[in-house]
Amino acid sequence: MADRVVSRLAQLRRAAGYTQESFVTAFAQEAARLSVAASVSVRQARRWERETPPPLPHPSQQTVLEAMFGLPLAEMGFEVPRHRVTVSAPIGDAGEVKRRTFVADAGVLAAAALVPTRPGQRVGAAEVAELRARLDGLYQTDHTAGSVPALTQARRIEDELTGALGSASYTSRVGRELQTMLAELRGHRAWYGYDGGRIHQGRAACMEALAAAQLVDNPLLQVSVLETLVLLAIKAERAWEAASAVENAYRLATHAGAGHTVHLVISLRDANVATHTGDLSGARRALSRAVSHQGRADTDAEVPKWAQFVGPFEVDYATADMYVRAEQPKRAVPFLRAAVRGIGGDLARNSASYRVKLADALLAAQEVDEACTEMSAVLDSCGGISSPRLLGKIREFQRAADRIDSAAARECGERIRETVRGGTT
Template sequence: MKELAQLRKAAGHTQETFVDAFAEEAARLGTDATISVRQLRRWEREDPPPLPHPGQQVVLEAMFGVPLAEMGFDVPPHRLTVSAPISDPGEVRRRTFVADAGILAAEAIVPARPGPRFGSADVACLRVRLDGLYRTDHTVGSMPAMMQADRIEREITGALTAASYTSRIGRELQTMLAELHGHRAWYGYDGGRIGQGRAACMEALAAAQLVDDPLLQVSVLETLVLLAIKAERVWEAVSAVEHAYRLAVGAGAGHTVHLVIALRDANVATHAGDLSGARRALSRAVNHQGCADTDSEVPKWARFVGPFEVDYATAEMYVRAEQPKRAVPFLRAAVRAMSGDLARNSASYRVKLAQVLLEAGEVEEACAEMAAVLDACGSIASPRLLDRIRGFQRAVGGIDSAIARECGERMRGSVT
């Protein structure tokens, strides 16, 4: 039956995805109706096809926006959908349609837009570029990544606004837009633009909710934690951690996702001076890290995490407790374990190590670490990294020693 098959294909469904969509629509309508792929094939292949029962008719008409008869079925008179106002007091009528229902259906399924068709190949190209933002950010910093993100966002929103696409393609575009806002949230954090970062988080969360992707929401919430801490909104950071835990449990997330959340939990507790809470969160992080290799699938946004993140968070706890000497071995381990692909994070970790070594009285080693950072980070455009370097510059300027003075001189010539 070509009419039904054409309607299904125009809506962007395979026979398998249509069966799933049918079940979702029936649930929304509160109708006890189901179909199988085998039954759908009979409807589309046999002539005449078997007539759907009344419950199935309700769902099919709701999905396509046309009467059952216009789907190619031979419908008896008492089952025909009429075209009359449903508020007519003379009789109770079934769901009605406008007279030219065929035109209505075509417009509802594939909106008439002036732009070109946007298909799977176009989405795949955008996906490669979107995923490439991680590498740009990690290797040369958030500023170049932000410029790339601007271009990608214009293409995604342009396609959503003007192109013609199936519902599946539209959902993928909206998912990518949610991810892009998540990237922007991180760039706001890295660039010290906390208000912009929080605004991007709100957009990302709304977009992730609309496509019903709980793990994508978790990825945004973990960035929101960092932004909320910077904004001194500890209550918001606590709520973000709690909500992330709920979403992760509900989605059946693996250990790696739970490891990221536990680390953000430790960040909040450390910032608040709750060192007992930080130790508990870090204990959970260690347990999840030990089981992370059992995860069958890890979201792209969580793949950065590893033992070095746990060591770094542990060092942060000791720094907060004013025990820099105890923090040093954890920072050294984190720096050694950092992947060479994470150039920005590696430089940031080494600056932190240099700062803590300075606080621990290890001036010579601190200056050696900073010299290594200056040698390696010339091409990295990260405002947060630059702020850390300037912080070390101020600290070393207050130390009266030849090594400290030499380090300070070099920094004055390197840091602008």
């Protein structure tokens, strides 16, 4: 009898995806939702599972337990006095007042608590780990090969995630992880919209990603989406939306106790907004915050995957962008050189983009030969990268070079045209 009681409660807890510690946390959250003054400790939860007979929960604890598992307390293995036994009957039935009613037979509910009544395959930890590895691999694909092949991979993963969520069987913990990955994936698609020049599609993906991240109550995931929304909003000439996204990102990061790296990313987006609107004083303030956070980033115990790309080179690049906006390209050049040196070869797409920016600044500073040399280096290295945004920047350089009466500029412009016709980038 004692083994049956213990194993039954432990089985329900494990099937719901809880450890004893996370069960205590979930219990407190459910009590808050029900506005019930009830709590439980890990020690008490262990007693419920192990002691013979298990201590009877207080009435308020019973209310929470029955809400969490969707079962009458008696079917969790407790010996319940008759006056506290929950009955199963339609809510609208006349007669005596009932403490709690269930809409299905208790036996059916017991089965449902262990295995969701969905057709299809079972999704467990192994399947989640495989999907997680493929999702994380999108960063590498995007950085090295560009957003076009990354988007193709993302679509396949999204089909599998939505299919699993809609038809597979899984525990509540696995379901939450699947929803979290779907939110992340839509955040990726928002970035691909930005990189591909599909701004409206990118913003729509941002809205979906934000809603999904809110549903799983993941503030740092919301921050990752908001930092992409800033870039999309700037492209859409919605500076007010970009500024609002920055403020919300700051608020969420502070609430979540985020580290310096996350705050560094937000500061850089803050600088993006200020630079775009011509608020150069605001840009300097944001960049000063970025420098401060960068100097302390090595103290972060953990950095989200989406923020791991950032480094001193991003601060240098944003500083150069501010000088370009102020029409001081010569002051931008040393910062762009530092950014190109610092970015490293594992971020091939961004590295090429930085070099195009450097070539642009050199051209604006009337250093034509050096600008064309930089652009030639870009063309040499970007053959395996498929990024519409990078291609657009290269074409912009070509148009600027075409306006200059120089042999180097003409030669460079012709090489760009040949490269574009050949399908590179």
